[in-house]
Amino acid sequence: MDSSVKGGNVTGRLAETGGPLSAGYLGIVKESLVRLSPRRLLSNPVMLAVELSFFLTLILSIFPGLIPKVTTPSEQPFYMVVAVILFVTVWFSTLSDSIAEAQIRATASSLRKIEQEVTAIKLDKDRNPSEVSSKDLRKGDIIMIRKGDHIPIDCEVLEGIGMVDESLVTGESDLVQKAPTDSLIGGSILRSDTLIAMVSANPGETYLSRLIAIVESSKRPKTPNETAISILLLGLTIGFTIIVAVLLWFSVILHLGVDLSVLLALYVCLLPTTIGALLPAIGISGINRMSSRGIIAKSGKAIEAAGDTDTLLLDKTGTITYGNRTAVAYIPIGGHTEREVGEAAFLSSWNDDTPEGRSIIDLSFTKGYFPREFASIDRAEAMEFSAATRMSSVKLEDADEFVLPKGGKGILQRRRMRRKYIRPDTGDEIDISKGAPDAIRESVPECPSGYDDMASEISASGDTAMAVAVGTEIVGFIRLRDRVKSGIRAKIEDVEIMGITPVMITGDQELTARKIGSEVGIDRIVSQAKPETKMLLVTEEQKGGKIVSMLGDGTNDAPALAVADVGLAMASGTMAAKEAANLVDLESSPGKIIDVVMMGKQLLMTRGAVTTFSIANDLAKYFAIVPVMFSSLPDLQRINILGLSPHVAVLAALIFNAIIIPLLIPLAMRGARFRPRSTMSIFLRNAMIYGFGGILLPFAGIEAIGILLNLIPGGIV
Amino acid sequence: MNPLYVIFTLCIFTAVILSAWFLSNHLFSVFGKRKSRLDRIFDPVDNLLFKLGGVDPKKEMTWKEYFLNLLILNVFQAALAFVILNFQLYLPLNPQGFPDVRWDLALNTVMSIASNTNLQHYAGESTLSYLSQMMGITFLQFTSAASGLSAAVAIFRGFSGKYGGIGNFYSDFVRSLTRVLIPLSLVASVVLVGLGVPQSLNGYLLVKTVEGSSQMLQIGPVASMTSIMQIGTNGGGYFGANSAYPFENPSPISNWFEIFLMMLIPTSVPFLFGKMVGNRKEGSTVLISAYAIYAMNLIAAFAVVTTLGQGMEVRFGAFSSVFWTVTTTAFTTGSVNASLYAFNQIVITAAFLGMMIQSVPGGVGVGTMYMIMYIVITIFIVGLMAGRTPEYLGAKITPRDVKLALIAFLQHPVLILIPTAIAFSTGAAAAAGAGNNPEGFITIFYEFTSAAANNGSDFLGTAGNTAFFNISTAAVMWLGRFIPIALMLSISGSMSSRIRNPSPGLHTDNLTFAAILVVSILLLAVLTFFPFLVIGPVLAYLEGHVNGF
Amino acid sequence: MKIPEKFSAPLRMALVSMVLCGLLFPVVVTGIAEVAFPYQSVGEQATLGNHTVGSYLIAQEFNASVFFHPRNDSASGVDPDITISDAYSQIPGISNATGLSSAILMNTVDKFVQYTMISFGTEYMNVLKVNLYLINTYPGIYSHYVSG
Incomplete structure (x- = not known):
């Protein structure tokens, strides 16, 4: 979502590889021809059936009188044309596979450039x-x-x-x-x-190579719906095989005068060749669309589950807000001055190089709050600054909760931060701590009046309150302000339109969280979240039949990532998180979880659309071929609504059946048009286009091809 | 057409739908296991039957247990009836002294009735004793309807996911009989007797006619069979001429009453489905889709004028005869009030469609079961276009569901087409009088369509009493009956424990989905049967067989 | 021989259901029918004098030209009714044979009109009912066409 910020990332680099056809057109064509081997088609029963029909018509083209009752020697030229069209039909299918494979190889090689030889x-x-x-x-x-x-x-x-x-x-x-x-x-x-x-x-x-290998692998895991569609296609293939075989049987017994080649043509037209040809390519392209955006799917299931998402867990920090909270004001309390707060804040943040810490130093400098103790800090700084020395100077209440600071993770993982200083004048040791208001309150014996009210007030305005204590006395608050990411509100709206419930999860106080939530349009808020909250939330939602998608990067997130239906880990996250997740985002762009959901939906939609279209097409093909296929039943001419002569009708239907495959390759590669809408309106729109359109279009298409064929001087055959 | 016919039809629909809605409340209390005031009367009866049968009605069954008990019970029931038919001469209540029924006809008959098909290769009035009509036919008509209803409610429980399982077969079976079928049939029988249907065990009556010739009045326990044969969508009549015979259907009033009876439970079951899954609109969607296709069939059948011709009864006229024929196939009852030879080929095409689809609204219980099968297939094919894994009633459709539903769908054309082809290639068709022409093809194609759809109407009638047709149709009827029940129970069994999403993306409880379902069902039917309808009734129509063969 | 447990329940249930549905039910219905509908339960028998001459529901053959004739092509083969237009077409013949005027015969037919849709639809009449009416109304003409 904020890919504009991250110029030099994977997506950017992909553009330089020259697109999907870097393998070269010749290579793709060559590979598509290799894939024509019947053995390689075994996994695709529809296209295998088409290829077997091709072999049969090829034999008929050579020996046109081979089977006396159902073939005629004078039809030899017609058999040849049918054989050619059938061959082209299978080839279109393997071609679409090869193009998709070439595309994904190009993506993989561009990903691989990240890992250079040094x-x-x-x-x-x-x-x-x-x-x-x-x-x-x-x-x-x-x-x-x-x-x-x-x-x-x-x-x-x-x-x-x-x-x-x-x-x-x-x-x-x-x-x-x-x-x-x-x-x-x-x-x-x-x-x-x-x-x-x-x-x-x-x-x-390496981890990266392993991920890239998944992308390239030909043993990409089949998704559940891909499996179900394969079953559907196998079932339809068996069904049509029986229907056509029985029709041949009847034709012979009842002397209906059906030519074997015409019957095979009808067979191929009825088979769901469009989806049969494009199903592998659709799947590969779906994965490619994800990969080219830097998202690697470790399991096929996750891609579909993304489309099925009911509940989307969004971390407030990093996903909804930029996460680099900035100090904007010091608020004294209990008779202390703003200066006291500012100085204490300065001291507590001197070596805290989180964005928050740096912004506190900035604010104190701007306001001129230089503490007396600055001298002792100076001495400390005289030592060469390194991460190691900083480490030794930080003392924490609860070492278990400590996670190395990283942009924007401050408050959630470090409830309180305490530092000790030696006063230069008295030599006394002072103890300065800052942290979440409730954590600080627990650490002091007495709490000034108005403390809770002020903390709530800051939270209610959407800011974060950080309390500062000197010794055992609370001196005031630092008001930290986070910025909501641009465009996030529109994305949340899209998510909600699609019927997905976004849940914002944050360690912030309830009031702060609500404010941010209402700003971006999220109603369900989980505030003051602890590391285990996410996991509980995921399992609870799943018990209610919801599919849960989430994103995570810390070790704390690993259990939740493992149980979530879609767990998207950042590549920048811990290894535990990445291992537990089923999707990994190489760009570590948190907002991308929403795009993942949309890509999942688009993949499912594309499959459903081509399947429906393919089956809906059959009606017109029946009406084109059946009335003209029985040469002994001239009465059937009365239902020949397309009005094409037998040869033209059969060839027009076959040609339509074949060319629809390459015409739909761009759809398969790009995915069906997707706009965030409610599930029902997406469904209705597609049902109209691919369902009813699928019924009507081939009538027009076959008729048009028939008219064109009739223009060929001397007839087609 | 006289607008009065349209108004009359709408009145019938209204009466059926209202009554079915009331009945569905009762069915819900019976199968939803809710307490009812009637329990005080029925519980002791049921408990006695459970005790006599030696079953524990509370034991939850897996889908396999449920199905095996259903199947084995049906086998035993058919076997008992077979013994009655095969040895009727040696058994009581045979005042006419009819000889034993030949084994292959007896086998066909009991398998036909037990599978709720009621294809009749015999004329009951001249073949079966009173005891065979009662303990052979009427008995199986009750039990096959009860089995279908039981299977359906078990499937509903699984799909609903609210019952913790699919239930206990014996509990459903006994309750279907004692609380639904027997009370309804009792009332209907008495009404039918009042309308002129005989009910007597006194033997046939030989009378001298006005002009002095002899006439045999074939009276017997007719009303007690006619009621359940319509209510249970069985269709097998006391007489060879079935509901055309005046003793089975004496007047226009009895005719419409019987149409009402055959429509009652199949119309009620979708309502029950809606109640059991906890969303009445799901049930209405099923019913509306079914009635939409049924109405299309009716309109198509009336598009070509049918004249009162040979093979129709004067008291019914052309309208009631066409209405009955479309209805009896749409509800897969199979009773006929006129000879099928009387109808133009468009009516026959409509009849074919009813049997090919099997769920518009289909037979007792199984009609809605088939509708759920279509819904599973349809949701899977088109539902993906919504951008989500398809769900039905909140449960995700798995690859296994798709596989089983597809087998349930494909068994139907296979069971119709392959035996039809065998009948022609072995000469069996010719032996039964079916020639190698559209008429002959329609006759045999109809025979197996009717058998596989468990309908029972046919062209062949007693001409089908050959070893080939007796045995082949018996096999087709049982496979066509029990394979889909097993498959749908299996889907339902795995559905019952599946996690439900309370707010699925694709809503299936509205008119839009009903419209898509209707298109999908018609498309699936056309894809499977189009060429065969074309070389059958469509060709016959084009060749000019406008009114009958 | 001991029946395996798996089969004993279905076998017993099969026997129980056979007795319930195949015996008790029809017998109970018969009992009710005989008491409530003694006329209908035995087939709506038609009588002439003291003799049962058939059933109104089952067509019987009429050979003499003084009677209305039923159809002989129909689904059941015993269709007891003819359409009114069929009846009208038979009137000239009957009028010739009996000497009854066409008007009288048409009035008679009209008395027995029924409708296929209960109150509308095609008009038809029951042949036996009309013939018995004619026999009872015009005994002088009909008595020697009636047996017994």
Whole structure:
């Protein structure tokens, strides 16, 4: 949704690859011909049946009098034309597969460019460095990464703490702190410090390669609806085979004068060839549409479940708001001054380089609130700043809750932050803490009057209140303001129009959450969420028969991601989250969960539309062929509503049947037109276009082709 | 046409629909297991029957248990009736001294009645003793209707997901008999006697006519069969001429009363379905779709003027005869009040469509069952276009559901087309008088369509009493009866525990969906049968057989 | 021989249902019918004098030209009715044979008109009813065409 911000990401790069046909037209045609082998068509019974019909007509073209009762030698040219059309029909099908495959290979190779070959510094047992190519690294190797280096391959930090820029891989612009046991993604860049790390994957087996391999794999998992459609197509194929066989039987017994080639033509026309030919391509293209936007589906089920979403869990921070809350005011309380609050806030935030912390420093500077203790900070800063020293200076109440700070995660995961300083004049130790109002209140013996009211007031206005305490005395609040992302309101509206319930989940106070919720149009709010809240919410919704989609990145999210029907993990998130999720967003753009839902719907719609269209087409084909197929029953001419002569009628129907496949390839690749509407209105619109349109269009199409065929001088055959 | 006919038709529809709605309340209390004031009367009766039958009516059954008990019970019932028919000469209540029924005809007859088909290759009045008519035919007419109703309510329970399972077969079966079919038939029998249908065990009466010749008045327990044969959409009559015979259908009033009876339960069951799934509109949608196609069939049949011709009864006239024929096939009853040879081929085409679709509204219980089958297939094909995995009643449609529903759909053309082809290629058709021409084709095609649809009307009649047709139609009737019941019970069994989404995206309880369902059903029927209708009744019509063959 | 448990319930239930539906039900209906509808339950028998001469519901053959004649082509083969237009077409012949005027015969027919749709539709009449009426009304003409 805010892809404009993330210029250098996957989507942007894809455009440079030259589009889907980079494999070359010749390669695609060649592959489509290879796919014509009957063995490769075994998984597609509809097209296999068409190919077998082709072989039969081919035999008839060579030996036109082979079966006396149902063939006529003088019809040889007609048999040849039918054989050619049938061949082309099958070829159109394999061609659509090949185009879709070429397209997805192009996508995969553009994704793969992220992981480039670089020079790495490998350490031997005695820690002696040597330069090697990243391609030669193996799992278990120890490497050294220096400030400014590209991280050569997926690895795990052993020693050191450093700030890493993962934007090349994930699109996330904020630096991420990495400490021992954290994993590093190959392709990202170390911006500070030096790290020692152990290679965790062989080249080609990295997380990214594995994801890309899923995209490229020909063993892509079939989605449940794809399976069901395959069953439907098999059933229809069996049904029409029996009908046509019995019709042949009757024709012989009752002397109805049906020609075998005409019967085979009717057979192929009745078979749902359109959906049979395009079903694989539709699936591949659906996955491709996701992949080209940087979303990798680990299971086919997830793509469809996305379309089925009833409840969408949205994190407030990052998805609905930018998440980099800014301090906008200091509010003193209990007789303290604004300056006291400002100075205390300054001290508490000096080394807090979250956006919030930085904005507090900014605000204090602007207002001129320099604390006396500044000198001691100065000394502290004299030491070279590194993530490691910051780590040692931070003391936290509850170490279990500590998660390395990363843009915008402040309040939810760190309920309270406390720092100690030595007063330069008295040498006394002072203890400054800031945090959520209730967390701070719990830590002090006495709470000033009006504390709760002020906290509520700040929350009710949609801002976040952060309380500041000096020693055991609360001095006031920092008013933090978050910005709602542009365009999110329209997206939420779309989601609601489609009958999906968005749920906003946040660690904020109820009132703050409500304010933001009403601003973007979300009614269901879960505030003051704890890490386990998401998981509970997901299972509760599922018990009520809802399909739940969510997004997550932290280790805390992993259980919820695992149980959610659609769990979209950010590539920038923890490995646990990514493993638990069934979709991974390489760009780590939180708002994309909504796009995933729409892409899922579009895939389902496209399949349903082509299936319906294909079956609806049969009516016209019956009316074109049946009245003219019984040469001994001239009376049937009276229901020949298209008025075409036997040869022309059969060929026109067959040609229509064949060319509709390439005509619909763009639809299969692009997906049926999708606008967020209520499920019922989407359904009705498509039912009119593909259902009723599917019944009527072939009447016109066959008639038009018939007229064109009649223009051929001397007749078609 | 005289507008009075249209008004009359609308009055009949109104009367049927209103009565069916009231009946559905009763059915809901019977099968929804809700307490009723009538329990005081019926509970002791039911408990006695459960005790005599040695069954525990409270035991929840899996779909397999439910189906196997239904099937085995039907086998035993047919076997008992077979014994009665096959040894009637040695059994009481045979005042005419009719000989034993030949085994293949007896087999065909009991399988025909037990499968709710009632294809009759015999003329009852000259073949069956009173005991055979009662303990052979009437008995099976009750039990086959009860089996169909039981299967349907079990399927509804599973689809509704509100009953924690699909229920107990014996409980449903006994309640169908004691609380629905027997009371309704009792009232209807007495009314029919009042309207002139005989009910006597005194033997046929030989009289001297006005001019002194001898005439046999074939009176017997006719009313007690005629009631259940219509109410249970069985259709097998006491007489070979079925409801054309004046003792079965003496007057225009009895005629419309019998039409009312055959429409009653099939019209009521969709309402019951709506109540059991907890959304009455779901039931109305099913009913409206069914009646829409039924009405189309009626309109098509009346589009070509049918004149009172050979094969119709004067007291009914052309209108009532056409109305009956379309209705008896749409409701898969199969009773006839005129010879099928009397009708123009458009009426026959309409009759074919009723039997090919089987759910407009179809027979007792199974009609709605077939409608659910069409809904599953339709929702799956078109529902995806809504951009969601198709759901019905809040439950997602799985690949397995699609597979089973498709088999249930495809068994029908297979059971019709292949035996028809065999009948022609083995010469069996010719032996029964069907030539290699459109008329002959229609005769045999109709025979197997009627058998597979468990309808029972036919062209062949006693001409079908050959070993080939007795055995082949018996097989087709049973497969056509029990395969779909098994498949739909299986879908329902897996549905019963499926998680429901209370607010599905695609709503199936409205007129729009009904319209789409109607188009889909017609399309599916046309896709399967179009070429065969073309070389049958359509060709015969084009060749000029406007009124009869 | 012991019947496996799986089959004992359905077998017993089959026997129970056979007795209930195949015996008790028809017998009860017969009992009610004989008491409530003694005339209808035995086939609406027609009498002439003290003799039963058939059923109004079942057509019987009339050979003499003084009578109205039933159809002989119909679905049941025993259709007791003819349309009024059929009846009118028979009137000249009957008038010739009996000497009764066409007007009298037409009036007679009109007395027995019934309608296929109960109160509208095609007009028809019951042949036996009309013939018995003629026999009873004009005994002088008809008595020697009647047996017994």
